[in-house]
Amino acid sequence: xxxxxxxxxxxxxxxxxxxxxxxxxxxxxxxxxxxxxxxxxxxxxxxxxxxxxxxxxxxxxxxxxxxxxxxxxxxxxxxxxxxxxxxxxxxxxxxxxxxxxxxxxxxxxxxxxxxxxxxxxxxxxxxxxxxxxxxxxxxxxxxxxxxxxxxxxxxxxxxxxxxxxxxxxxxxxxxxxxxxxxxxxxxxxxxxxxxxxxxxxxxxxxxxxxxxxxxxxxxxxxxxxxxxxxxxxxxxxxxxxxxxxxxxxxxxxxxxxxxxxxxxxxxxxxxxxxxxxxxxxxxxxxxxxxxxxxxxxxxxxxxxxxxxxxxxxxxxxxxxxxxxxxxxxxxxxxxxxxxxxxxxxxxxxxxxxxxxxxxxxxxxxxxxxxxxxxxxxxxxxxxxxxxxxxxxxxxxxxxxxxxxxxxxx
Numbered sequence: 063x064x065x066x067x068x069x070x071x072x073x074x075x076x077x078x079x080x081x082x083x084x085x086x087x088x089x090x091x092x093x094x095x096x097x098x099x100x101x102x103x104x105x106x107x108x109x110x111x112x113x114x115x116x117x118x119x120x121x122x123x124x125x126x127x128x129x130x131x132x133x134x135x136x137x138x139x140x141x142x143x144x145x146x147x148x149x150x151x152x153x154x155x156x157x158x159x160x161x162x163x164x165x166x167x168x169x170x171x172x173x174x175x176x177x178x179x180x181x182x183x184x185x186x187x188x189x190x191x192x193x194x195x196x197x198x199x200x201x202x203x204x205x206x207x208x209x210x211x212x213x214x215x216x217x218x219x220x221x222x223x224x225x226x227x228x229x230x231x232x233x234x235x236x237x238x239x240x241x242x243x244x245x246x247x248x249x250x251x252x253x254x255x256x257x258x259x260x261x262x263x264x265x266x267x268x269x270x271x272x273x274x275x276x277x278x279x280x281x282x283x284x285x286x287x288x289x290x291x292x293x294x295x296x297x298x299x300x301x302x303x304x305x306x307x308x309x310x311x312x313x314x315x316x317x318x319x320x321x322x323x324x325x326x327x328x329x330x331x332x333x334x335x336x337x338x339x340x341x342x343x344x345x346x347x348x349x350x351x352x353x354x355x356x357x358x359x360x361x362x363x364x365x366x367x368x369x370x371x372x373x374x375x376x377x378x379x380x381x382x383x384x385x386x387x388x389x390x391x392x393x394x395x396x397x398x399x400x401x402x403x404x405x406x407x408x409x410x411x412x413x414x415x416x417x418x419x420x421x422x423x424x425x426x427x428x429x430x431x432x433x434x435x436x437x438x439x440x441x442x443x444x445x446x447x448x449x450x451x452x453x454x455x456x457x458x459x460x461x462x463x464x465x466x467x468x469x470x471x
Contacts, residue, residue: 076448080104083444086151090144099133100437106130107418107441114419134430141433146257148439149211153258155447156207161259162400163285164201164208164407165247165266167216168414169194170421178232178428181221187421197435198243200250201407202259207450208406209443210414211259212250213435215428216243233427243269244276251283261285263400268292271385274360281387288371288400291383293324297358299370320359323370323383327352336376337395339402347402350374353394358385371397414442 084101091097106119116134120127169185171194178195185192196216202209217223222232223240241249247270255261264287270276271289280287297320332352339347356370369386371394384401386392414420418441423434 072452076108077105079448080108080444083440087144087147087440090141090147091139096133096137096139099130099137103130103133103437104441104444107438108445111419114422115424131425131430134425134433135427141436144440145212145436148436148443149254149257149259151443152202152209152211156202156204156209157260158204159260160204160262162203162403163251163261163264164203164404165198165250165264165270166201166404166407166411167196167198167243167269168411168420169196170423176232176426178234178426178431179215179217179222181218183218195431196243198246198250199407199411200247200254201410203403203406207446208410209446210407210410210439212254213439214246214250215432215435216246217241233429235428244273244279248276248279251280251285255283263288265289265400265404267404274358274365277385277387286386286388286392286400288384288386288388288397290401290404291323291385293381293383294322295358295383295385296320296322297356297370298364299326299354299356301357301367302364323356323372324381326370327372334374335394337398339398348376349398349402350376351394351398353397355390356385369394369397371401373398373401410442410446413445414438417445418442 081101084097084104087100088097091100102123102125103119106122107114109119109122111118111122116130117127120130167186169183169187171185171187171192172180173193174180180193180195182191182193183196184190185194185196187194197213198216199210200212202211217234217238217240219240222228222234223238229236247266251261251264262285264280264285266276266287266289268290271287272292272295277287277289298318299321302318302320332354334350334352336348336350339349341347351371351373353369353371356368358365358368366387369384369388369392371384371386373382373384374380382401384397386397386401388397411420418438420435420438420442423431425431425434
């Protein structure tokens with residue numbers, strides 16, 4: 063969808079479609095000029111500009127940069143309603159009884175100390191501890207459609223959440239308390255479910271999956287999770303029993319010691335079975351897996367029975383460990399499909415940053431930053447839907463061409 067790769071006729075058509083798409087958010091704005099700034103901002107995000115921050119987008123649209131600065135930071139409009147509208151559009155067109163929730167985070171490398179939430183922490187964008195801002199995202203997956211439908215900013219406890227001076231300087235709402243990334247993810251889930259979304263499954267990486275509190279929160283919402291585990295997670299492949307059968311209390315020291323999941327089957331164990339996870343542009347994704355019922359351990363307590371899946375890449379030998387609260391009769395291939403669906407959210411982050419400049423923001427205060435993230439949700443949804451439409455159109459044209467070739471022959 064990069065402007066340099068499309069003919070002028072398609073660019074004109076896409077702008078017309080973007081203009082119609084922006085009308086879905088008219089009631090988020092009390093004034094038409096402010097709503098018009100939304101179209102300017104989104105058009106800038108979909109342009110071929112190398113840098114999609116406020117100044118180059120404004121200059122390309124022949125409007126003063128201050129206009130877009132005020133649009134994000136000072137103008138009165140309902141960004142929370144826009145956040146919900148993005149979700150409503152996804153539900154209206156793509157609702158599915160088998161929808162998968164994708165939980166992940168992304169980081170934005172930033173210099174200085176003034177941007178809301180910034181501090182030295184692990185930065186996925188640079189692959190090391192770096193100065194960055196982190197946001198937690200909720201994605202929506204159904205068959206070949208994927209979108210980001212909600213997000214929230216992570217505020218580190220000591221440097222931001224409990225620092226009243228920095229909070230005030232960055233305009234962080236007084237009622238916004240510290241939340242772990244897992245708590246933010248659960249809040250996103252609850253908010254989208256309250257707004258009408260429905261998820262059958264959820265997947266997340268080990269940062270979230272290793273947290274028993276996060277898993278319990280997901281299960282309480284009635285969602286089947288298939289989450290990655292840290293290899294050091296421990297538990298039992300048989301329901302633990304008391305070593306001292308006469309013990310009156312179920313004390314941790316009276317039970318068999320739990321084993322780390324990466325040391326569970328040094329010998330023997332369930333057989334490996336080969337699964338074709340999905341088709342990719344590079345060919346089929348094939349992993350071997352073994353599965354067994356598992357009782358996780360947490361601070362000496364035995365947690366509810368679940369599925370433990372160990373997956374091994376047939377080419378590289380890479381190992382991944384997953385835990386799922388799925389029923390005993392669940393199909394392992396279904397659980398693996400859900401687990402590996404998390405790669406879709408990484409592709410969404412790549413498209414967000416590479417195509418619409420999600421990480422190009424230069425605002426520092428909380429409000430304009432959150433508004434940028436929310437507008438970017440809408441821009442990404444438009445990008446995904448139009449990319450999907452153009453691919454189908456190209457496929458139809460190719461099929462028609464092949465049909466014509468056969469007729470001529």
